[in-house]
Amino acid sequence: MKATPEKPSIDGIEAVWLKNWDAEQTYAFDRSATRENVYSIDTPPPTVSGSLHIGHVFSYTHADVIARYQRMTGKQVFYPMGWDDNGLPTERRVENYFGVRCDPSLPYDPSFSPPEKAPEQKISISRKNFVELCHQLTQADEVVFKDLWRNLGVSIDWTLEYSTISAHAQAISQRGFLEMLKRGEVYSSVAPTLWDVDFRTAVSQAELEDRERPGNYHRVAFKKADGSGSIEIETTRPELLPSCVALVAHPDDERFKPLFGTNVITPLFSVEVPILAHELADPEKGAGIAMICTFGDTTDVTWWRELSLPTRALIGRDGRFLPAEFGSEQFPSTDAPSANAFYAGLEGKTVNQVRASIVEGLTQSGALIGELKPITHPVKFYEKGERPLEIVTSRQWFVATLKHREALLKRGEELSWHPDFMKHRYKSWVEGLNVDWNISRQRFFGVPFPAWYPTDANGTIDFDAPILPELSELPIDPSSDVPKGFSEAQRNQPNGFVGDPDVMDTWATSSLTPQIAGHWGTELFEKIFPMDLRPQAHEIIRTWLFSTVVRSHFQENSLPFKNALISGWVLDPDRKKMSKSVGNVVTPMPLIETHGADALRYWAASGRPGTDTAIDEAQMKIGRRLAIKTLNASKFVLGRLEGITIPSPAEITEPIDRDFIALLANVVNEATAAFNTYDYARALERTEAFFWTFCDNYVELVKTRAYGEGENASEAGTNSARATLAITLSVLQRLLAPFIPFVTEEVWRWWHDGSVHVAPWPVIAELGNVTPSRDSAVYEQVCEVLEAVRREKSTQKVSQKNEVELLKIDGPAELLSAIRNGETDLKNAGGVKAFELNESATLSISVTLTPQS
RNA sequence: GGGCGCUUAGCUCAGUUGGCUAGAGCAGCUGAUUUACACUCAGCAGGUCGGGGGUUCGAGUCCCUCAGCGCCCA
Numbered sequence: 001m002k003a004t005p006e007k008p009s010i011d012g013i014e015a016v017w018l019k020n021w022d023a024e025q026t027y028a029f030d031r032s033a034t035r036e037n038v039y040s041i042d043t044p045p046p047t048v049s050g051s052l053h054i055g056h057v058f059s060y061t062h063a064d065v066i067a068r069y070q071r072m073t074g075k076q077v078f079y080p081m082g083w084d085d086n087g088l089p090t091e092r093r094v095e096n097y098f099g100v101r102c103d104p105s106l107p108y109d110p111s112f113s114p115p116e117k118a119p120e121q122k123i124s125i126s127r128k129n130f131v132e133l134c135h136q137l138t139q140a141d142e143v144v145f146k147d148l149w150r151n152l153g154v155s156i157d158w159t160l161e162y163s164t165i166s167a168h169a170q171a172i173s174q175r176g177f178l179e180m181l182k183r184g185e186v187y188s189s190v191a192p193t194l195w196d197v198d199f200r201t202a203v204s205q206a207e208l209e210d211r212e213r214p215g216n217y218h219r220v221a222f223k224k225a226d227g228s229g230s231i232e233i234e235t236t237r238p239e240l241l242p243s244c245v246a247l248v249a250h251p252d253d254e255r256f257k258p259l260f261g262t263n264v265i266t267p268l269f270s271v272e273v274p275i276l277a278h279e280l281a282d283p284e285k286g287a288g289i290a291m292i293c294t295f296g297d298t299t300d301v302t303w304w305r306e307l308s309l310p311t312r313a314l315i316g317r318d319g320r321f322l323p324a325e326f327g328s329e330q331f332p333s334t335d336a337p338s339a340n341a342f343y344a345g346l347e348g349k350t351v352n353q354v355r356a357s358i359v360e361g362l363t364q365s366g367a368l369i370g371e372l373k374p375i376t377h378p379v380k381f382y383e384k385g386e387r388p389l390e391i392v393t394s395r396q397w398f399v400a401t402l403k404h405r406e407a408l409l410k411r412g413e414e415l416s417w418h419p420d421f422m423k424h425r426y427k428s429w430v431e432g433l434n435v436d437w438n439i440s441r442q443r444f445f446g447v448p449f450p451a452w453y454p455t456d457a458n459g460t461i462d463f464d465a466p467i468l469p470e471l472s473e474l475p476i477d478p479s480s481d482v483p484k485g486f487s488e489a490q491r492n493q494p495n496g497f498v499g500d501p502d503v504m505d506t507w508a509t510s511s512l513t514p515q516i517a518g519h520w521g522t523e524l525f526e527k528i529f530p531m532d533l534r535p536q537a538h539e540i541i542r543t544w545l546f547s548t549v550v551r552s553h554f555q556e557n558s559l560p561f562k563n564a565l566i567s568g569w570v571l572d573p574d575r576k577k578m579s580k581s582v583g584n585v586v587t588p589m590p591l592i593e594t595h596g597a598d599a600l601r602y603w604a605a606s607g608r609p610g611t612d613t614a615i616d617e618a619q620m621k622i623g624r625r626l627a628i629k630t631l632n633a634s635k636f637v638l639g640r641l642e643g644i645t646i647p648s649p650a651e652i653t654e655p656i657d658r659d660f661i662a663l664l665a666n667v668v669n670e671a672t673a674a675f676n677t678y679d680y681a682r683a684l685e686r687t688e689a690f691f692w693t694f695c696d697n698y699v700e701l702v703k704t705r706a707y708g709e710g711e712n713a714s715e716a717g718t719n720s721a722r723a724t725l726a727i728t729l730s731v732l733q734r735l736l737a738p739f740i741p742f743v744t745e746e747v748w749r750w751w752h753d754g755s756v757h758v759a760p761w762p763v764i765a766e767l768g769n770v771t772p773s774r775d776s777a778v779y780e781q782v783c784e785v786l787e788a789v790r791r792e793k794s795t796q797k798v799s800q801k802n803e804v805e806l807l808k809i810d811g812p813a814e815l816l817s818a819i820r821n822g823e824t825d826l827k828n829a830g831g832v833k834a835f836e837l838n839e840s841a842t843l844s845i846s847v848t849l850t851p852q853s
Numbered sequence: 854g855g856g857c858g859c860u861u862a863g864c865u866c867a868g869u870u871g872g873c874u875a876g877a878g879c880a881g882c883u884g885a886u887u888u889a890c891a892c893u894c895a896g897c898a899g900g901u902c903g904g905g906g907g908u909u910c911g912a913g914u915c916c917c918u919c920a921g922c923g924c925c926c927a
Contacts, residue, residue, distance in 0.1 A: 004889095007891095009891075010891095378927095421857060421858065422857090424856065424925080424926095425857075425924090425925055428855080428856060428857085428925065428927085429926065431926080431927095432926055432927060538924085538925085539924090539925090569924090577923090577924095606866085611866095612858095612923075612924085613865095614865075616864095616865065618864085618865075618879055618880080619865070619866095619879085621879090622878065622879070625890095628890065628891080628892095629889095629890070629893095632889045632890040632893090633890080635890085637889085639889070681867095682867085682869095685866095688878095689877075689878095695890095696895090700894095787895090787896095790894090790895050790896070791895080791896060791897095793884095793895075794883080794884060794885075794895050794896035794897085795883095795896070795897090797883080797885075799884095799885055799886070800885060800886080800894070801885090801886085802885095
């Protein structure tokens with residue numbers, strides 16, 4: 001056995017072992033492994049947005065302790081790392097960081113470089129220049145992220161690194177799209193689409209959030225077409241009056257039943273619209289009768305579709321009102337001249353401006369009844385946006401999810417969720433789907449759709465006959481690549497082609513992380529798919545988890561992974577959610593520097609799956625203490641064993657040792673069972689508790705005997721203690737290794753050549769012929785007596801080293817026999833000079849201390 | 854509006870199918886201690902398990918109900 005260091009320390013050991021693990025390729029995935037022998041992890045590729053978050057540390061630690069456990073059980077762990085660098089977050093960051101804006105109409109400027117300091121007025125640059133800056137910034141960010149992961153001791157195989165904007169990921173993503181297209185699972189259509197006017201892009205249902213916003217009910221009178229009076233409706237969006245196509249009330253609403261099928265005339269624009277019945281109309285809301293406009297919200301879209309209403313959409317992609325001609329077929333009007341005259345003042349205006357004009361017009365015409373009624377109501381926003389979404393009609397690619405709802409729900413049932421209740425998140429999301437998954441984004445830094453469209457002699461684009469590349473050509477960019485049989489000169493020309501201008505939703509790519517990380521189409525993929533584990537946070541169940549399930553269901557007719565390990569959130573010390581705007585975000589690197597990586601991991605690993613956990617530096621200090629204790633206990637025990645041949649567990653013969661090993665066997669069983677159900681926190685708790693009793697009680701009891709000293713010393717007794725110390729230390733070092741990998745590696749190497757992280761996970765068979773079923777409770781009963789002795793010394797305020805003149809114990813025969821078995825150790829540990837044991841029904845321990853000199 | 858989770862000691866949390874006197878760590882208090890311990894060890898104290906009702910020989914645990922907090926979905 002090697003010598004233990006004189007003064008071991010945990011400070012600085014991270015750097016030593018990181019270097020060593022790199023050199024030894026400790027975490028390298030062996031591609032020759034068979035599928036049964038592989039444990040594969042679908043690592044979340046974090047959004048590389050420049051800010052590291054303590055939440056990263058939290059959830060990546062959870063996955064890592066599982067990875068380390070699996071590796072020790074003998075599995076080849078496929079543990080890749082990805083960076084989600086495409087998409088809007090990167091674009092926003094680049095715009096602000098460099099002070100630029102993408103204008104796809106500009107030509108590429110090879111000599112462009114951004115100014116040192118971001119200018120106030122953003123510089124317009126070409127798409128290619130913009131994308132170059134995106135790459136530049138994300139690469140720099142990725143270095144910082146990687147540094148954190150390494151310092152945290154995440155056991156990733158860095159040769160498996162990928163990024164979602166890489167050519168490899170783009171090729172996979174485009175192939176995935178083409179295969180869906182071939183199978184008819186994706187389609188393009190012109191449809192009302194939720195639209196962010198600031199970002200100028202469509203957004204999907206998964207990116208929506210409701211925000212409570214103040215609004216006003218405007219009571220507006222519509223004259224009946226037959227001239228018999230008027231109907232009053234209430235609306236929060238009077239600006240949509242020119243887009244009104246009908247009024248709607250609940251079919252059972254007695255107030256309006258007689259009116260169904262009759263017509264009214266819109267104020268200001270004199271458009272005749274019907275009064276219709278639909279169940280989604282809420283009799284309790286407003287006046288109980290609403291106007292349907294194309295389109296104010298998603299309910300309007302439902303009504304429009306189910307009631308087969310005409311389209312009078314007027315809000316453009318920039319959020320401004322489009323031209324309209326009243327009196328035309330689309331906008332019939334009984335008074336076209338005044339309608340057009342009024343509308344002339346609205347065209348090109350923003351939503352707020354138009355609202356003001358229309359309210360004024362309604363007031364003047366007397367159609368606005370009474371005062372405005374302020375209300376608070378939920379309004380749909382893009383989760384990253386600042387203005388309410390509009391609905392515009394545009395061409396988009398959709399993945400058909402709605403008609404597969406039942407199958408997708410079944411997939412959710414099939415998946416093992418940790419914790420189990422998280423499956424409700426998935427279920428309620430899938431049940432609530434109301435539009436197909438829109439995967440088109442009118443943005444720049446993303447994976448382009450691999451499609452061109454032919455144009456006819458008039459230059460009209462035929463969207464129904466896309467020109468598609470061969471799989472071998474991928475990745476392609478239709479805005480710069482030319483389809484086979486065409487030349488660049490034919491781009492955007494009659495009888496030529498146009499490239500699809502859009503990029504894919506970021507989830508359309510990251511839903512293929514198993515395919516990207518596992519190199520779809522190669523032998524490797526067969527070995528890692530379906531993945532064993534998907535670790536992730538709960539707020540992306542409806543996006544990442546759901547979309548991955550969708551893609552895998554279509555592509556492989558399978559779940560993409562068997563287990564989903566859902567982490568909670570990290571809350572600030574006041575149990576508030578961390579957010580940039582509140583300014584309570586904690587960055588992890590200083591915490592690693594202060595407390596050590598093991599300590600930070602200890603805190604993270606004590607947060608159970610799915611449980612929100614507050615940042616707690618006190619907990620990190622306890623983790624640090626555990627690491628230091630591991631170091632010192634190992635030094636002490638190994639010091640007792642220095643220079644001798646360590647006896648094998650077969651030599652564990654003393655009853656107290658055998659009982660202690662039985663308890664150890666129970667801990668091994670419990671920790672293993674807990675890991676197998678992804679309850680790492682429980683495994684840690686049990687291991688840790690046992691480790692402390694090992695240090696404070698067992699080692700204290702047997703250290704004299706292990707030295708071959710003290711009264712009644714015997715070779716058998718000494719060897720039994722030595723064997724117990726050695727095997728227990730070995731087992732505990734390994735049980736702790738997934739949680740505190742740096743310090744356990746340090747102490748393991750004091751007496752082993754290889755890494756603890758590829759050492760075999762402890763099993764009962766190692767423990768000699770001891771079984772978890774205990775012959776007796778010798779150890780616990782001896783501890784109880786030891787405690788009584790310590791209590792007496794503490795009460796008497798004397799040193800624990802003070803000797804005990806006489807230890808008198810009255811108790812049942814069974815107990816006395818246990819104590820006799822531990823008598824020697826008790827004498828050694830408690831300084832007991834003499835025992836007096838008497839049989840009695842009740843337990844009583846009397847301690848007579850030797851008077852202090 | 855529907856759903857999920859949480860509520861146990863001052864704090865952070867355990868408490869597996871209902872069963873010994875409800876546990877741990879931290880903080881607090883009282884001591885001991887410097888040849889494993891960038892301190893460590895021992896001891897003490899601290900809870901009507903959110904409220905109410907029910908099932909049961911027995912409820913922190915199961916059922917009902919109410920309240921508060923958080924989240925998901927609509």
